[in-house]
Amino acid sequence: MTVRPVLLRAAWPPVAVVGAHSLLGWTIGHYSSLDPGFHFLGGLAGAYALASLWRSFPEAIRLPTRLTPSRAIVALTIGAALLWELGEYASDVFYGTHIQESVVDTVADVALGTLGALIGARLFVRPRPQKNLNE
Numbered sequence: 001m002t003v004r005p006v007l008l009r010a011a012w013p014p015v016a017v018v019g020a021h022s023l024l025g026w027t028i029g030h031y032s033s034l035d036p037g038f039h040f041l042g043g044l045a046g047a048y049a050l051a052s053l054w055r056s057f058p059e060a061i062r063l064p065t066r067l068t069p070s071r072a073i074v075a076l077t078i079g080a081a082l083l084w085e086l087g088e089y090a091s092d093v094f095y096g097t098h099i100q101e102s103v104v105d106t107v108a109d110v111a112l113g114t115l116g117a118l119i120g121a122r123l124f125v126r127p128r129p130q131k132n133l134n135e
Contacts, residue, residue, distance in 0.1 A: 010052040013045035032101070039081070039109045043116025046077040051124035070121040077117035081110045 021038045024031075050073040054061055063072055085106050088099040100106055 006053070006056040010049040010056070013048045014042065017041045017045045032105075035105075036108065036112050039112040040116040042084075043077055043081065043113035043118075044120040045116075046080055046113070047073050047117045047120025048124050050076055051121065055126065070125045073121045073125060074114070074117045077120070078110070078114050081113035081117075084113075085110060 017038060021034075024034065051069070054069050054073070063069065085100070088097075088106075091097045092100050
């Protein structure tokens with residue numbers, strides 16, 4: 001299996017969410033009412049991307065025994081959401097933007113991304129077929 005098609009298949013949902021958010025922001029302005037949906041979709045898209053990579057490279061991705069793929073995907077997606085929020089904070093501090101409206105807004109953004117990741121992990125993670133030991 002070649003890597004490029006797999007990466008393209010995995011990456012398009014997160015890129016589409018960020019692209020749509022940016023495009024709407026540039027054309028109609030930032031509407032706080034749309035922001036929760038984008039954070040939820042970002043978590044869902046992140047879970048899709050990670051699940052797609054996990055299915056495509058089963059031998060390359062080894063998880064610790066107690067860490068299920070669903071848990072790993074949710075944890076990594078939450079990590080990405082936290083990094084995103086830190087990036088927004090850094091932009092506010094260093095560039096004088098006002099992306100972060102409040103602590104409540106930031107926590108809600110991470111919570112919605114987490115909800116998207118939880119639902120995405122449930123929807124997109126399929127168990128790997130078990131090898132028949134009798135064969």
